[in-house]
Amino acid sequence: MKIKLMLAILLSLSVSAAVAYSEEVTEDFSSGEVPSAWPVAKGEWQVQDGALVGKEVASDKHAAVLTIPDPHGDSKISFKFRADGMKMFALSYNHPKGHLFRVKVDPKMVMLITDKDKKDPASKAETLDKKEFAAKSGEWIEFSCVVKGDTVMVKVGDVELSGTHDCLTKGKTGYRFVVAGESVGIDDIVFESAKSDS
Numbered sequence: 001m002k003i004k005l006m007l008a009i010l011l012s013l014s015v016s017a018a019v020a021y022s023e024e025v026t027e028d029f030s031s032g033e034v035p036s037a038w039p040v041a042k043g044e045w046q047v048q049d050g051a052l053v054g055k056e057v058a059s060d061k062h063a064a065v066l067t068i069p070d071p072h073g074d075s076k077i078s079f080k081f082r083a084d085g086m087k088m089f090a091l092s093y094n095h096p097k098g099h100l101f102r103v104k105v106d107p108k109m110v111m112l113i114t115d116k117d118k119k120d121p122a123s124k125a126e127t128l129d130k131k132e133f134a135a136k137s138g139e140w141i142e143f144s145c146v147v148k149g150d151t152v153m154v155k156v157g158d159v160e161l162s163g164t165h166d167c168l169t170k171g172k173t174g175y176r177f178v179v180a181g182e183s184v185g186i187d188d189i190v191f192e193s194a195k196s197d198s
Contacts, residue, residue, distance in 0.1 A: 021074075021076075022193050022194070023192065024191070024192040025191050025192065027188075027189045027190075028050070028188055028189075029051055029187060032047050032050075033047055034046065034052060038066055038067060038068050038069070039067050039069070040065070040066050041065040041067065042057070042060045042062045042063065042065045043055055043056050043060060043062075043064020043179060044057055045064065048185075050187065051082070051186060052066075052185065052186040052187065052189075053183050053185050053186075054066060054183060054184050055182065055183040056179055056180050056182075056183075063178050063180040064178070065179075067173075067174055068174050068189075068191070069173065070174040070175065070193050071172070071174065071196065072171070072172050072174075073147075073169070073172070073194055073195060073196030074147050074149065074193065075145075075146070075175075075194070076144070076146050076147075076191065076192055076193070077091070077144070077175055077190070077191035078142070078143065078144040078189075078190050078191075079186055079187065079189040079190070080143065080188050081140070081141055081186050081187075082140050082185035082186075083105075083107070083137055083141070084138060084182055084184060084185060085181055085182030085183060086107070086135070086179060086180065086181040086183065087106065087107075087180040088104060088105070088106045088179075088180040088181065089105045089177075090102045090103060090176075090177075090178040091103045091145055091177065092115075092176040092178050093147075093174075094173045094174075095172060096171065096173060098117060098119065099115035099116070099117075100114070100115055100168075100170060101113060101128075102115060103145055103154050103161075105135060105156060107134070107135050108133065108134070108135075109130060109131070110131055110161065111130040112127070112128045112130070112154055112163045113125055113128065114126045114128065114165055114168075128152070128161075128163025128165060129154075129162060130161070131160075133156060133157065140185075140187075141157045142156075143155070147172070149168070149169055150166055150168045150169050151168065152168055170196075171196030172196070175191065
């Protein structure tokens with residue numbers, strides 16, 4: 001029994017050692033500005049009262065989208081968000097050729113979903129996990145997402161989700177915040193990642 005336990009520990013340590021994570025990046029928006037390396041695709045994104053605030057713009061006819069570029073395979077990201085009249089908030093991941101998966105939060109539910117491949121007519125979005133959730137307007141909520149191989153582990157407030165899928169091993173281009181509705185505040189972002197071989 002002791003030998004099996006020791007082998008399991010050694011295997012765990014060797015796997016951990018093989019994954020070389022980048023230096024941890026933190027952003028608390030104390031500069032008062034959105035980092036210049038974070039492109040805005042849609043919507044309005046500003047720093048207000050020390051937090052990043054994303055707002056949907058009606059003329060875009062699309063949810064607000066901001067990207068944190070960080071090409072990787074495995075990763076860890078955490079932050080807190082505030083639902084200020086949102087319809088939907090998502091942490092979304094792309095691979096180099098399209099959408100991959102997202103953690104979607106609305107006022108009543110949090111879901112872990114793979115995205116449809118728009119280039120494949122037979123492809124469909126797949127829900128890996130979902131749970132009831134109450135996002136109260138104006139309340140700061142802790143959010144974390146860990147990607148390790150084919151598995152994603154998520155915590156939103158007290159709600160925990162996880163899912164496994166072959167597509168999750170694909171190389172990711174970074175992290176995308178997606179906001180539909182009035183606005184969402186985001187603060188205290190911390191992330192680190194391991195580069196992908198693919």
